[in-house]
Amino acid sequence: MPTLTVAAVADVGPQTVAIELDAPASFDAAPGQFVLVRRPGDGDAGYYTISSPDAAETFEITVGSPEGESPEESLGTWLAARDVGDVVEIEGPLGNVEYRGEGDVAVYAAGPGIGPAVGVAERAVEAGHDATVVYRGENPPHRARLDALRDAGATVAVVDALDELDADHPTVPTPAVYVFGFDDFVEDVKALLEDADRDPAEAAIESFGPA
CATH class of the missing domain: 2.40.30.10 (Translation factors)
Structure with a gap:
């Protein structure tokens, strides 16, 4: 090693x-x-x-x-x-979940998922693509990087629950969806995608197991 x-x-x-x-x-x-x-x-x-x-x-x-x-x-x-x-x-x-700047992205994250979320979004912005980050929870780590992403034109939403998302946070239409979080959060995002007529199997998902 x-x-x-x-x-x-x-x-x-x-x-x-x-x-x-x-x-x-x-x-x-x-x-x-x-x-x-x-x-x-x-x-x-x-x-x-x-x-x-x-x-x-x-x-x-x-x-x-x-x-x-x-x-x-x-x-x-x-x-x-x-x-x-x-x-x-x-x-x-x-791991097989990775982003190398291929296109626009929406990244859903909770808990430790904020780390890869900001990394993916920054890679997208650097490549000239649109990026959306949705974080479920309070006081996310990497707040300075989230603010910098917002200043660079990315959409950033910090919510207590995914049902707080509205038309100001156009996450689901984005072609590429990434999800990082524990099992319960992953299931909530899958339900959100299904409600938007998106196949959750098309999303790149990294689950960290039970919370």
Whole structure:
């Protein structure tokens, strides 16, 4: 398993940090894919979705650190305590959900899904395409990047429930739909797509399992 160096660490929300890692020369990854992360010399490992728009020289993962848990108890807390120059073990990229700038996108996200959501939307905007991000929940991490996306012309909606969406948030007509979140959220988005006469099987979905 390759050992990568931490290039930057930044607080991006409550109990959430973004960790930038030096990318190996052969690392061909896109937002939506994920990596297996392990602390060196330890069996503790976890999956983290790439949250940067590309992985040219570095790539980013977004990490939640559970409140009240020590670095010995939680991989997320251990990762959040890393400093520039520290190393972690990485396997990947993994997964078939990825976005490489092919066209307009609508991205639905909840919880840790905000990481890949901003990465996908930024990649779309950089390629000259329209992007919509819908986040279900309060106080999303990466608020600064969401604001920058809005300033760049993307549509950004932060809602308590998906039924709050209206004509000001034209998400469903977008040809490409991406979904990142836990099982219950994924099912809600599938229902939303079906109500709009869209086949959920056409969406690129990465479910993180039970909440």
